[in-house]
Structure formats: structure tokens, C-alpha cells
Amino acid sequence: MKWLFVLYLFMYAAPTANAQDIALRIPTAETYSSASIARYIQANFTTDRQKLHAIYSWVTANIRYSTDSMYNINWGPDPEIKVSAALRRKKGVCENFAAVFTGIALKCNIPSFVVSGFSTASKASHSWSAAYIDSTWFLCDPTWDIGYGNETKYFLIQPDEFIENHMPFDPLWQLLPYPITQHQFFRGHTNGKKDRQPWNVNDSVNSFLQLDSLHQLEASASRMKQAGLQNNAANIWQQFVNMKIAIVYGDKDMDLYNGAVADLNEANTIFNNFVQYRNNQFTPAKPDAAVAALLDPIPGLIAAANRKVSKIGEKVENVQYDTGSLKSRLKGLSAKVLAQQHFLKLYLESAAVSRQKLFYSTK
Template structure:
């Protein structure tokens, strides 16, 4: 079962980490004045923001205000999230309908943040309100403003649901929230995105134990994010899976996300292995072309004449390529059950081609060791190699 993203029915009003700033009233008013024609895409909205604001703080406020003000929570759609949609498809549909659930708010806001030059990430996790842990997943974003990380939840900041109806009411508590405070209500599946040097566990979240505990091992999340950003996608997933498991598979949501990421990891690794396999096939085909060129040349009794070193190179080059192909194909991991037979067939073809190349190589070595008179008596018809 897929994780369902849901806006909770009531928002906790006792949170005190919202940022009160008279400057934001100016930003909000400017975003109210954005022309309708400039709101058809995140790029046009970002262009408007970049043209009207200079500081990161003003820009992120503008992006947050527009997202929270212009998107309404899609109550009928909260159990019908299309998990096959790409991020850009989610964004396009949300901008067209001006409705969505948390993943749509987060996708639009995150895309805006990145287009206005702010480092940001969509964070997936779950939440707690009034002491009760939700059994549904949630999504929000984190952004780095003036070299410091903050949390933004445009979904919770846009209004609230009561008795099955959405009410638009901006809530500043979920704008530019301190990670150490919002952890009371929002915990990521992957503790990397807590942005805390002493991350809390899922058990601690359930128990409300969010105080900094320096008895724990220090976690340099800034450095870990830097390392994460340069990893290949499969390695990012692997590291995330390890962190999720380490922090405790406390509930079905976490377990589902954990299993989902493991499946993604298997898929990505198989995809990488298939790409490796395809690269090997390209090299094998190159070798087969060269091998057949040599066979034609041999069948023509090595005419026109080439030097001994050139003749040797004609067969040694495809042989070396095939040796590399054979070595490489045995280092390719799983390609999935659907491609297993193809992989085995390719292994067999490489083996057969290499066997032929080695036979021709032995012939050439023997040929080159003989006198010119003897060489003329050594030719017999050779069959060209075909990949099956």
C-alpha cells in the first residue's frame, strides 16, 4: 500500500517558532499583485520573484506566500495520490487546478525555491499533533537561507480542514521554522533531514523526548548532506535505507517507506547493470566486426599484403576487446528476471566469439613463425562469426 499524504484536521496553535517580520507584509503585498499571466508555471513565478526581491529571506517568503495563498487543499484527492506522476506533472496539474495535497504543495514550493537560487529539498516523513501521532505520511521542504537551514510546511501554513471542509487561513508558524523546534511535530523518515547534530529516534518522537541529548554520538549533518549530494542516486538510496533502519522501523509508514526505498534501490542497481550490459554488447559487436574483417582478410589469403605486425594487430585487437567483455560481464550484477536470459545469451556469444578469435590468433602466430614459402600453403576457408 502506498503512503497517503494528508493534511491534519487541526493545526497546533501553541507553536512559537513562526517568524514575525514587518518586512514580510511588504513581500506578501507584492506577491498579491503578481499578474495572473505570470502564474502559469513555476518559472514565470520565479521570474517575478527574482525581479522584485533581492535577499534570500524575501525570496523564500515570496515563494512560500504564493504557494500557501494560491493552492487549496484537495480533500477528495487526499486518498487518490497518483504516485506514477513525475514531479513536473504534479507541479503542472497543481498550477492548473490550484489544488493539491502536501506532496503537491511541497513540489511547487521546492521547485520555486530552486528556481530562485535557494538550496532546498522535499522532506517526507510523518507528524504529530496535540500529542497524537498521525498514521499518514506528510511532506514539507527544507531550505537553506543565509547559510542556515529552516523548515517550511506550505500545506499546514495554507489553512486547515474541519468537518471535511478546507478553510484558507495562512499560518506563519510553519514558515522558516527552526529544525530543533518543529521536530516536535514533524519527523522525517530519514534522520539526515532533521538538520540536527543529535537526531532523535522514532521512539523518542512518539514519547515527546525532543530535547538535545549530547550523550548521543555527534552527527555532522552539514557534512553528510554535502557527501549525499555527490553520491550517485543508487548510493543515495542505499545510505537513506541504512539511516531509516537505524532510526527504528517504529510504524507501518516507516516500514513501507523503508521497503519502498529498498525496491527503488534494486531497480536502480538493475538499471545500472543493464546499462553496463548494453555497453558490453556495444564492445562485443565492435569486436565481432573486427573479427569478421580479419576472417575475410584471411579467406583472401592475406591479400593485399600487410606487415606481420599489422596482421597480428588485426586479430589481437578484437581478441583483447572480447577478453575485456568476458571479464566485465561477470562483474555485472543482477539485471532482473526479465533480462536474465538475455544476459546469459550475451555471455555465451562472447565466449564463442572469443574462442574463434583465439583460434585465429594461434593461426596467425603459427603463420608468422613460418617462411614465406610455407605461409602460402597454410590457408583454408574460415567461416565468419555471427552473433546469435
């Protein structure tokens, strides 16, 4: 019977060892881009589990932990920067390990997400990854498996086990039907109280991932506030998330302001062209219907500009854009347009022989 047991162990371990061996043969020239690594993985492995193990093996074997950056926080909004920096330097901190693993997995069409939180090892911020295979979300911490080869301890771990030493800032990424509190985590009470309706983990995560980046940030911020995390790392992370939300809304305000200015400029151009045409006494001549329509686009442009201006500062305080001056210019143009529309009405209602004198008698 002993030989059967040994054979079983060999058969079980062989695919794992093989995945690692093949993963470590990625040509060096292809290891500076997550896309090229993903292409290699896709070409050499069949199942998502094999692919994830190959990615994990490569990351933990080829990226070194950077002690000179261990206390730095990357405030950049683009995760690809964290990936490209780690692949270029072949070293990084936990957020780089998680970003590289997740980035390659996503390019292999495996749903994955970088999770931020803290651990029992330290109350400082930490990052790891969530990955979805076999209709289940698992958790991985490549940083904690650096240098262990095949002896991984934190690869594809069930959420109810992972929560014993990893606490995400956003309760969603506990991936538990009954999320626990920070107080329970630090006391080692990792079985959530079943005194409320359980979360449907897969549905909840899927709904979250369908959101755009802004609404993901807002949803996370709301859950974190409700969870009431109180340590320093959580407070800093909440400030970071709120800052990213403010940046997004700031960019939206910039787009709204620039759009309103563009609408005003277009309206002014149409108005000035009309005034010049009027000063030329409507020559060259155009049919009355064409003349009557010359000012028609302007009210719509002014209304569109006013709508944009009204939305500036809805979510974050506007301290950058002079909306008061812009509103004043829009109001002034509206008054000028009304005067010219009045002139047009008189002109078009007058007999042809009486029209010429209107250019001199009407402002």
C-alpha cells in the same frame, strides 16, 4: 512609548506584507512553470529570506489542497512531475506543495530539499520542505499554512520546534544534533538524549547533498533501518526507497548488459571481417604489421564485456538478463580468436613463398 511599539511592528511586518503582495502579482501566464516563477522572484526580491517568503506566500495562496488525491502516493522518481502537475492543476497534496516550494527555491539558488515523514496530526505519510538561509537549515510546511495569508505558523521554523509535530522518516532531516526516536516523538519527548556524539547538522546535510541520487537513497535507507521506525507509513516509505534503489540498479544492469552485447557485437564484426579477409587470401595485400594487428582489438572487447557481465546482479537479483548465454558466446568467440591468432602466427613466421599453401592446410 506605545507609538514606538506600533511603529516597530509596522516596520517589522511591512517587508513581509510587501513580499506577499508582490508575489501574488505574478502574471498568470508565468505560473505554469517553476522556472518562470523563479525568474519573477529573482527579479523582484533581493535577499534569500524575502525570496523564500514570496515563494511560500504564492504557493499557499495559489495551490489548493486536492481532497480527491489525498490518499494517492506518487511513485514517480521525477520530482518535476509533481511540480508541473500541481502548477498545471493549481492543486495537489502535501508532496506537491513541498515539491513546488522546493523546486522554485532551488531555481532561486537556495538550497532546499523535500522531506517525507509523518506528523502528530496523522500517522499517514506527509511531506514538507527544508531550506538553507543565513547559514542555517529551517523547515517549512506550506500544506499546513494553506489559506492563512500572512498568519503563517510553519514558515522557516527552527528544527527543535518543528520536531514537536513533524517526524521525518530519515533522521538526518530532523536537523537536530541529537535526533530523537519515533517512540520519543509519540510520547512528546522531543529533546534528544545527549548520551552520544552530536551530529554536525550542516556538515552532515552538506555531505548528503553532495551524493548522487542513488547514494542519497542508500544513505537514507541505512539511517531509516538503523532508526527502526515501526509505523505503517514508515514501512511503506522504506519499501518505496528500496524499490527506487532496485530500479536504479536495474537500470545499471540494463546498461551493463547492453554494453556487454555491444562489445560482443563489435568483436564479432572485427572477427568476421578478418575471416572474410583470410578467405580472400589476404587480398588486397597489406603490410605484415597491419595484418598482425587485425585481431588485436578483440581480446580487449571480450574482457570488457566479461567485466560488465560479472557486475550484473551485484546489488539486486538478476531475473531479466540471460547472462549465461552471453558468457557462452563470449567464450566461444575467444576460442575462435585463439585459432585465428595461431594461424596468423604461422602465416607471419613463414617465408613469403610458403604462405599461400597455409590458406589450404590450416583451419
